[in-house]
Amino acid sequence: MIISLRELSYDELKNKLKKDDEIVLWSCDECIKHCGLGGMEQLQVLEDLLKRDGYRVQKDLISRSCFLNLVRNHETAVSHASTIIVLACDLGYTCVKTVFQDKQVVKTMNTVGTGNYTVYRGPVLTSPLPWTKLEPSENGYTLKTVSEKLGLYPSFFDAVDTVDLVNIVVDGKPFQAKNGENLLDALQKLGFRIPHLCYDPSLGLIGACRLCMVKIKGRFFPSCCTEVSEGMEIVVNDDDLDEHRRLMLEFIIAEKGLDVTKRSRELRYWTRKYKLAETRFKLKMKDQQVDDSSEVMVIDPSLCVLCERCVVACNNVSGQHVIDFAGRGSDTQMITGLNERFSETNCASCMACAHYCPTEAITPKLLIKKLAIKQKPLQPIAPPLVASSIKSRGNG
Numbered sequence: 001m002i003i004s005l006r007e008l009s010y011d012e013l014k015n016k017l018k019k020d021d022e023i024v025l026w027s028c029d030e031c032i033k034h035c036g037l038g039g040m041e042q043l044q045v046l047e048d049l050l051k052r053d054g055y056r057v058q059k060d061l062i063s064r065s066c067f068l069n070l071v072r073n074h075e076t077a078v079s080h081a082s083t084i085i086v087l088a089c090d091l092g093y094t095c096v097k098t099v100f101q102d103k104q105v106v107k108t109m110n111t112v113g114t115g116n117y118t119v120y121r122g123p124v125l126t127s128p129l130p131w132t133k134l135e136p137s138e139n140g141y142t143l144k145t146v147s148e149k150l151g152l153y154p155s156f157f158d159a160v161d162t163v164d165l166v167n168i169v170v171d172g173k174p175f176q177a178k179n180g181e182n183l184l185d186a187l188q189k190l191g192f193r194i195p196h197l198c199y200d201p202s203l204g205l206i207g208a209c210r211l212c213m214v215k216i217k218g219r220f221f222p223s224c225c226t227e228v229s230e231g232m233e234i235v236v237n238d239d240d241l242d243e244h245r246r247l248m249l250e251f252i253i254a255e256k257g258l259d260v261t262k263r264s265r266e267l268r269y270w271t272r273k274y275k276l277a278e279t280r281f282k283l284k285m286k287d288q289q290v291d292d293s294s295e296v297m298v299i300d301p302s303l304c305v306l307c308e309r310c311v312v313a314c315n316n317v318s319g320q321h322v323i324d325f326a327g328r329g330s331d332t333q334m335i336t337g338l339n340e341r342f343s344e345t346n347c348a349s350c351m352a353c354a355h356y357c358p359t360e361a362i363t364p365k366l367l368i369k370k371l372a373i374k375q376k377p378l379q380p381i382a383p384p385l386v387a388s389s390i391k392s393r394g395n396g
Contacts, residue, residue, distance in 0.1 A: 001117060002031040002089045003125045004109040005143060006153035010049065013157075016106050017083060023050065023057045024078045026096060027087035028065045029202055029317060029352070035123050035143065037109060037156050038087040040202040045159050046085070061202055063318045063352035065092025070348055071099045073319030078103075110152055115140050166230040171237060177228045184212055184223040192236050195245055195270045197358050198307040199224035203316065208308045211248050211270075213241060220244070246274045252305055254281035255330075260303050263360040288333070293343035296365050297354055303361035304334050310353035310362055318352045334361070 032038030043059040065088040090111040097105040113128040124140025147154035164179040177186040196212040215235035288301035314323040337345035
C-alpha cells in the first residue's frame, strides 16, 4: 500500500483557488482511502468546506489514479472544470496532470513510501522513500509519527463545524441526524444495524437489493435511497420488517444456494439471525459457467446476487462500462461486454468491480491462487502473470 500524507493546510489550498473556478475534487478509492485522506467520505467533507466558502464544486471518484487509461476515461466527467484538486499519491497526481494539461491540477498529498494497514495502529509506513531520510522499519511508523518528523498533516481537512442537525424519531426514541443525510448512513451512525447488499457510500444510490427497508408513517421505504428530514418518524425493527427481510433472504438462498451466504459477511450474519438454514422456495439452479479468461479476475455467476455494485463501480468509478445486466425477471444475469468472455472486453484490470462485490462473484485471481497455496502447500501452481498484468496497465 502506498502511504501518502496531506501537505497543504485548508488556507493554503484556498490560496490556489479563485472564486469563479469550476472545481472538481478527484480522489482514488484505493491506497489514499486507507490512509484516511481520500475516498467518497473525505470528498464529501472537502466539498462541504469549499461550498461553505462559496466555491463551485463537484466530486469524481476513480478506482486508481495511477492508471493512465482509467484517468482518460474520466475526461468527459471533468471536461467543464478549470481546476482539479487531487487526493491521490504522487504517481496518481502525475497521471491526472499528464491527462488534463489544460487545467490547473492542485496537488494536496505527498507520498512518503509504502506500508501496510494494521488493525490497532491503522496504516503504517514500513519502507520510506529516500527523501524522507527515515530508516526502513519492520514494525512501521504511524502516520502521526511520520507527519511530526516530516512536517506534514496526519489527518484530513477539518470537517464543517456548522452541521444542520434535525430531530428524528427511531423506534420511538428521539435522535438527531444531519439534514439531507442518507438515511441508512444516519441510522448506522446511531447504532442501528440494517441489512443491505447494494449500498456503498462511494457508489451512491442503487436501491436494488431491497433489504434495507424501513417504515416511515407506516409505509415501506428503502433507507439507502431516502434522505433525513426534520420530524421524520422511522421504524427500523418490527414484525413486518422482519418478515420482509426474511423473505428477501429466502429468495436469495433459493436462487443461489446457501453457499452464497458463506461468501458475504452481511448475508451470513442475517441468515444466522433469522435462522435460515433452508428456504421454502425450490428453484432450479441455473447452469452458469465460471469465466476465468481474465488475467486478473474470475467471475462466478452462481454467486452473483444482482446487487448492481459491480455495474456502478465499472461505470462511475473506473469509467470502463464493461459490466452490465442482461435479460429480464428470473433470466437477469450479469454480462461482460456484449455478452463476451471477460478477456475479450476492454477491461482495464482496475479491479473496482471485485473491490465492491459483496459475495466474491468477482474475485481477484491472485487471491484465489493464495488460497490455493494455503490449502495445498505442496502442490505448485502457476505464478501470477506479472508481465501481462503490467502490460495491461498501458502507461499507468
